[in-house]
Each structure stands twice: as structure tokens, then as C-alpha cells.
Amino acid sequence: MFFRITAFILLAAYAFWLSYRRFQKSPAFNRTKAGRLSLDAYAVWAGRRLASIFxxxxxxxxxxxxxxxxxxxxxxxxxxxxxxxxxxxxxLAASGLVFAVFTTRGMFGIPLLLHVVAGGLFAACLAAFAILRAKDNVSGPESFVIDRFTLRKFPRSLPPELLRPVLFWVFVAAGLALAVTALGSMVRFFSFDAQAGMIDVHRYSALAATVAAMGFFDSVFLAGDR
Incomplete structure (x- = not known):
């Protein structure tokens, strides 16, 4: 129950925060009163964005x-x-989080079979992506200094040159934890209690990977440059 509530609130709040930040940079926000939270204007803007996608x-x-x-x-x-x-x-995120958050039963049937197949593809692509992109995500700007002012404004104060590598490595680390715990929970080498613990780690790793992927998508794919 704790994971369900935590995952739902965290993902919903983070998605709203990312989308509202993008709304603040749009012309629609400039027509509202500066500095005020305008949920009506945001709802209209978000509805139009969704309609344009479909x-x-x-x-x-x-x-x-x-x-x-x-x-x-x-x-x-x-x-x-x-x-x-x-x-x-x-x-993986959709099927895993839907079963973990909205149902009391573990994943089963065809969704579970597809989850296992997608997990193998994810592990292979994650390894290739980490190898091909690791060199471009190993350091930030030399002039960046962490001080108390920077920490108070975290993460908005982080420049893209540092924020994106952080999100990249969080996603890679969480993805590695997903692969290891998925394999560990299926082999007979570990005890039942150890396998149950791996399932819990698997869930929170999935949540961390989802949050990192959302931030990476917003800062890289939706940004004007890399």
C-alpha cells in the first residue's frame, strides 16, 4: 500500500511539475498574470497539446x-x-506500475510473458546505450560550483550540461538494478525471503528509472538541443 501511494503521488506530481514548467515558457502563460498559478489556462494549454498529438x-x-x-x-x-x-x-513501466499500483495481484498471463520479453530487450538496449553514450555523460561544466545557494534552488539551478548526465546515470543504475533483481528473483540460488526482497527493490528501481526517464525526456527530447 505504501508503494502504491508513493508511486502514484510522485509520478503525478512530477509529471505536473514538468508540464507546468513547459507551460510557463509558452505564449499562453504570458497572457496570464505573471507569477500566478493559473490552472485554467494550464488546462486549456495541456488539452490543446494532447489534441495536437492525436x-x-x-x-x-x-x-x-x-x-x-x-x-x-x-x-x-x-x-x-x-x-x-x-x-x-x-x-515495462506501463505494465509493471499498473499492476503494482492499481491491483493487489501480481502480474500474470500474457502481460507477464511480454514483460519478460521486453525486459530482455531493455537490458540489451540499456547496455548498448550506456556504452555508446557514456563518454558524453561523464562530466559537467568546470565552472559549476555547488554551494548553499545552488542547493536551495536544486534542481532548477543545475545547468543542462550537469542535469542530463545525472539523469542519464540514475537511469542506467536503476535499469541495472531492474535487470539484476529480475534475474535474481527467478533463480533458485536465493532463498524465498531474498527473492521477496528483490521484488521490492525491483519496484523502487522501476520507480526511480521512470522518474529519471521522464526528466531525461523533458530535458533532452523536448529541449531545443541535446
Missing amino acids: ASGGRPAFEAADRRLALIYPDRTLRWVVIGLAGSFAY
């Missing part, structure tokens, strides 16, 4: 996403790795 069967949004992906990752091999990673993780 307009004409979603084809314009798909083409825009394809162009953006090609711009961020020009290498075709890396682009396919990212597609495999994003697609497999999207299903």
Missing part, C-alpha cells in the same frame, strides 16, 4: 518525433538502440 491519427506528431530523434541521434545504429530502449521501457 490530430490526423497522430501522424504529424509521429513525423515530428522522428525528425527530432534523427536530430538528437544522427547515428542510425544509436537511433535504433534508443527506439528499442524507449519502446521496451515504456511497456
Whole structure:
């Protein structure tokens, strides 16, 4: 029960925070009173954004996403790795969190079978993505200094050159924990109590990976540059 409440509140609040920050940078926010929380204007803006995604069967949004992906990752091999990673993780997060948050029964049947298959694809793509992109996510700007003022404004004070590597490595670490705990909970080498503990670690690792993926998507894919 604690995990369900924590996961639901955290994901909902973080999604709202990310989308509202993007709303504040839009022309719609400039037409509201500066510095005030305008939920009505935000709801209208969010509704129009969602409607534009599904307009004409979603084809314009798909083409825009394809162009953006090609711009961020020009290498075709890396682009396919990212597609495999994003697609497999999207299903893993959706199926895993839906069963963990909204049901009292563990995953079973075809969703579980697809979850295992997607997990293998995710592990392979995560390893390839980490190897191909690790060099570009190992350091931040040399002039960045952490002080009390910076910590008070965390994470808005972090420049993109530092925020994105942090999100990258959090996602990689959480993804590694997901793979290890998934395998560990299925082998007979560990006791039942150890396997049950791995399932709990697996759930919280999935939550951490989802939060990092949301932040990485917002700061990289939706940003104007890398």
C-alpha cells in the first residue's frame, strides 16, 4: 500500500511539475498574470497539446518525433538502440506500475510473458546505450560550483550540461538494478525471503528509472538541443 501511494503521488506530481514548467515558457502563460498559478489556462494549454498529438491519427506528431530523434541521434545504429530502449521501457513501466499500483495481484498471463520479453530487450538496449553514450555523460561544466545557494534552488539551478548526465546515470543504475533483481528473483540460488526482497527493490528501481526517464525526456527530447 505504501508503494502504491508513493508511486502514484510522485509520478503525478512530477509529471505536473514538468508540464507546468513547459507551460510557463509558452505564449499562453504570458497572457496570464505573471507569477500566478493559473490552472485554467494550464488546462486549456495541456488539452490543446494532447489534441495536437492525436490530430490526423497522430501522424504529424509521429513525423515530428522522428525528425527530432534523427536530430538528437544522427547515428542510425544509436537511433535504433534508443527506439528499442524507449519502446521496451515504456511497456515495462506501463505494465509493471499498473499492476503494482492499481491491483493487489501480481502480474500474470500474457502481460507477464511480454514483460519478460521486453525486459530482455531493455537490458540489451540499456547496455548498448550506456556504452555508446557514456563518454558524453561523464562530466559537467568546470565552472559549476555547488554551494548553499545552488542547493536551495536544486534542481532548477543545475545547468543542462550537469542535469542530463545525472539523469542519464540514475537511469542506467536503476535499469541495472531492474535487470539484476529480475534475474535474481527467478533463480533458485536465493532463498524465498531474498527473492521477496528483490521484488521490492525491483519496484523502487522501476520507480526511480521512470522518474529519471521522464526528466531525461523533458530535458533532452523536448529541449531545443541535446
